[in-house]
Amino acid sequence: MASTTAYHTPPVATEEPGAPAPEQMLDAVVIGAGFGGIAAAIKLREAGFRDVVVLEKGPDVGGCWRENTYPGCACDVPSHLYSYSFAPNPDWTRQYAPQAEIEQYVRDTVDAYGVRRDIRFGVEASGAAWDDTVQGWRLETSDGPLLARAVISAAGPLHQPLIPDIPGLADFPGTVFHSAEWNHDHDLTGERVAVIGSGASAIQFVPEIAPKVGRLELFQRTAPWLLPRIDFEIPRWARWAHRRVPGLRRAHRLAIFSIAETLGFAQRHPRFIAPLRAAATKHLHSQVKDPELRARLTPDYEPGCKRILFANTWYPALQRDNVDVISSGVAEVRGNTVVASDGTEREVDTIILATGFHVTDPPVATAVRGPDGRTMAETWGGSPQAYLGTTVAGFPNLFLLVGPNSALGHSSIIFVIEQQVHYAVEAMKHMRFHALGRIEVDRAVQERYLARVDERLKDAVWATGGCGSYYLDATGRTSTIWPWSLPRMQRMLHRFDAEHYRVERKVPAPVSS
Numbered sequence: 392m393a394s395t396t397a398y399h400t401p402p403v404a405t406e407e408p409g410a411p412a413p414e415q416m417l418d419a420v421v422i423g424a425g426f427g428g429i430a431a432a433i434k435l436r437e438a439g440f441r442d443v444v445v446l447e448k449g450p451d452v453g454g455c456w457r458e459n460t461y462p463g464c465a466c467d468v469p470s471h472l473y474s475y476s477f478a479p480n481p482d483w484t485r486q487y488a489p490q491a492e493i494e495q496y497v498r499d500t501v502d503a504y505g506v507r508r509d510i511r512f513g514v515e516a517s518g519a520a521w522d523d524t525v526q527g528w529r530l531e532t533s534d535g536p537l538l539a540r541a542v543i544s545a546a547g548p549l550h551q552p553l554i555p556d557i558p559g560l561a562d563f564p565g566t567v568f569h570s571a572e573w574n575h576d577h578d579l580t581g582e583r584v585a586v587i588g589s590g591a592s593a594i595q596f597v598p599e600i601a602p603k604v605g606r607l608e609l610f611q612r613t614a615p616w617l618l619p620r621i622d623f624e625i626p627r628w629a630r631w632a633h634r635r636v637p638g639l640r641r642a643h644r645l646a647i648f649s650i651a652e653t654l655g656f657a658q659r660h661p662r663f664i665a666p667l668r669a670a671a672t673k674h675l676h677s678q679v680k681d682p683e684l685r686a687r688l689t690p691d692y693e694p695g696c697k698r699i700l701f702a703n704t705w706y707p708a709l710q711r712d713n714v715d716v717i718s719s720g721v722a723e724v725r726g727n728t729v730v731a732s733d734g735t736e737r738e739v740d741t742i743i744l745a746t747g748f749h750v751t752d753p754p755v756a757t758a759v760r761g762p763d764g765r766t767m768a769e770t771w772g773g774s775p776q777a778y779l780g781t782t783v784a785g786f787p788n789l790f791l792l793v794g795p796n797s798a799l800g801h802s803s804i805i806f807v808i809e810q811q812v813h814y815a816v817e818a819m820k821h822m823r824f825h826a827l828g829r830i831e832v833d834r835a836v837q838e839r840y841l842a843r844v845d846e847r848l849k850d851a852v853w854a855t856g857g858c859g860s861y862y863l864d865a866t867g868r869t870s871t872i873w874p875w876s877l878p879r880m881q882r883m884l885h886r887f888d889a890e891h892y893r894v895e896r897k898v899p900a901p902v903s904s
Contacts, residue, residue, distance in 0.1 A: 416527055419819065420539040421445040422516050422755070425454015426805055427545030427792035429497060430475060430812045432506040438816050444539075445506070446532060448515035452501050453494040455549045461573040461592060462599035464490035467701050470625075471633075471640065472647040472803045475500065479640045481633035487622045487701075520760040521787060526828030526898055528788065540828070541788040543815055544755050545808075548793055548871075551749045555587070559724035560742070569744040570596060577741065581605045585729045585737060587721055588745030589615055591700055596745070597714075598704035606713050608737040610729065612720040613858065614687065616671045616694040620701040651802040652876060658695040658800060659874070661852045667694040678706035687718045696856025698800055750798075750871060751775060751864040761785045773865040776841055778891070779884055780873065781811045782818075784834035790815035796844050797880075798871045800853070800862070806877055810884040817887035828897035836891040847874035 418440040421428045424447035435443045451457055466473050470483035473493070478500045484492060501507050514534040519542055522529050530537040552569040560567065568574040570592040584604045586593055589611040601607050633640050657663040671694055679685040688706065690697075709716055719731035727738050756768035756775070763785065770785055777783045780797025781790055791797075792811050793804060822830060848854055848869045853862045864870040873880060 414525075414538045415442070416525065417444055417537060417539040418442040419444075419541040419543055420516070420528070420530055420537055421543045421545055423447065423454060423545035423547060423550075424449075424452040424501075424510050424512075425456070425545060425547055426475075426497065427547060427808045427812070428452075428454070428543075429501055429506065430805075430808050431543045431545055431792070431815065432509050433477075433500075433504045434812050434816045435819070436504075436506060436509070438820055440816075440819065443509050444537065445510040446514045446516050447510055447512050448533075450512055451498070452507075452510065453497045454547055455571075456490055456494045456497065459571050459573075459592070460490060460575070461570045461596045463595035464592075465595060466490075466493060467591065467620075468651075468803045469647045471643050472651070473805060475805060476644070476809060478503065479633075479644070481640060482630050483625055484630075485622060485624055487620065516758070518758045518760070521762045523762055524898075526788075526895065540822075541790065541815075541819055542759075543790045543792065543812075544759075544794075545792045546753065546755050548750045548753060548798060549748045551754050552744070553747045553749055554744065555721070555746050557587075557721050557724055559726075562726075563724050563742060564727060565739065566741045567744070569746070571748070579604050579741060582741050583737075583739040584608070585610060585739040585742045586745055587729075587742065588747070589613075590745060590747060591698060592747075593745035594700050594702045594705040596743075598702075598708035601708045601711050601714055604713065606739075607711075607715070608729065608739060609709065609714065609716050610721050610731060611687075611716055611718055613692070613697070614690045614718075615697060615700045616667075616690050617674055617700050617702050617705060618667075618671055619674050620703045622703075648802065648806070648877070652878075654695075654699070655799070655801040655876065658852045659847070661693060661695075661850070661855060664694055664852060667699070671699075675706065679710065681710070684710065684716065687716050690858075692858035693852050693856035695800065695852040696858040697860045697862075747861060750861040755791075759786065759789065762787070774868050775864060775870045776837065778832040778837040778840050779811075779814065780807075781814055781884070782832045782892075784832050784837045787829045787831040788822075790818070795870050796841075797873050798862075799877075800872060802877060807873070807880065810880055814884040814887060821887050821889055825894075826897045827894050829895035830889075830892045831894075832892055844874045845869075848872065 419435060421431045424445050428445050429452060432443060432445050449457055466488050469486055470488040474480050480496055514532050516530055516532050518531045519528045528539050528542045552571045566577050579600055580603050582604050583606045585608045586597060587610045657667055675685060675688060679688060717731050717735050719733040719735060721729055722732045723730045729737050729739055757766050759767045767786060775795035777791055777795040780794040792808055797807050853869050853872055862869055862871045
């Protein structure tokens with residue numbers, strides 16, 4: 392364990408006669424009002440922090456569940472696990488909740504816990520810079536500057552759509568949109584549509600739009616591994632039981648969690664991946680009888696190397712007479728023609744980008760500047776790094792939710808969010824109790840931690856499975872995924888380990904003359 396290293400305490404600021412009143416120092420600014428930001432707002436208020444502001448650029452809460460409204464959008468984690476442990480919902484209508492129901496759940500939780508008053512809607516944070524003289528973050532927002540002791544970034548990894556740099560795409564004369572920015576005003580009926588990408592979004596919306604379009608051309612660089620989606624409507628008696636039977640919701644949630652953990656174990660220990668491969672292969676062979684198409688839909692990497700998807704309607708949709716699978720990425724767009732890397736050409740009216748998000752290069756990294764004036768992106772140099780996925784050396788009083796090496800490929804990200812929010816709130820409580828103005832994880836501690844992370848992940852399927860994915864950053868490092876079990880995460884983030892941080896006592900506020 393590292394010993395605590397104290398910073399030099401700067402001199403106490405004084406106020407000149409006639410000077411303006413000191414700026415208000417907020418306890419925290421939370422960026423984003425999705426699942427992460429709402430959890431942070433609730434837990435900060437429960438811990439007694441009253442001066443908290445949540446900045447949300449959109450018109451309402453919900454985050455990615457407010458923004459992603461493409462046809463068929465739904466969760467790929469069972470509903471009773473994809474919810475806050477402190478706000479269980481007995482009334483989920485399906486095993487896998489649809490987008491609108493999840494968005495409504497977030498709204499209901501916000502209202503139940505009374506934190507809507509802390510949220511400033513339509514306000515976007517454009518930058519944050521640490522100010523040593525006041526031991527706080529100066530934020531620039533679309534509604535003016537703010538000053539906060541701490542910042543909790545809850546923008547999320549599935550936040551900014553990734554628009555591929557395809558030559559000629561900008562000059563396409565038809566309609567182009569990303570799946571995360573679905574154009575509901577555009578009628579696809581009878582159109583020739585190109586879908587670029589075959590990931591989590593595409594497998595949900597392609598089966599929905601395939602029956603109505605004239606032609607659908609799917610440009611697929613790599614085929615996904617699919618497992619059956621055991622979805623069903625939750626009957627009324629089951630909802631009644633979840634509401635009235637003591638312990639049922641907790642037991643149900645634990646059962647789902649435990650099953651998901653077996654998938655995570657196999658991904659961390661690829662020698663146990665064979666049953667997943669067998670199940671996914673059986674699913675493919677049972678639904679696709681044409682050997683030529685089946686070959687195009689068979690991945691050439693290990694299951695789990697990319698995100699494992701769950702679907703029953705994907706393979707049937709790809710076998711429709713008006714659908715064609717092109718096993719190639721897109722090289723360019725020439726007028727109305729989409730040209731694949733293998734030379735295949737298709738003339739289309741609309742292009743839908745199912746190309747994912749900026750995961751390993753999150754926008755927040757370019758907007759935050761530490762005491763040395765460098766942005767987080769400059770500090771990372773293409774490979775995101777954080778201690779416990781939550782704090783970053785060189786960036787005091789800053790907490791990331793779903794930061795580097797804390798994302799999952801097998802379970803509910805809300806579990807991760809709750810652990811990180813707990814850790815951040817415990818850190819802020821420690822600062823309040825000990826009158827600290829600044830805490831920052833020791834760089835040597837972070838480096839030793841990351842060495843353990845890299846050692847654990849070097850043999851995991853994400854690094855050895857033979858694929859490229861958003862789990863890997865620009866340097867080839869696995870900087871996205873949590874390397875151990877989720878119970879271990881809960882243990883590691885349960886207590887704020889102050890001994891691993893450098894601290895500085897709070898500068899007294901100026902005294903009016």
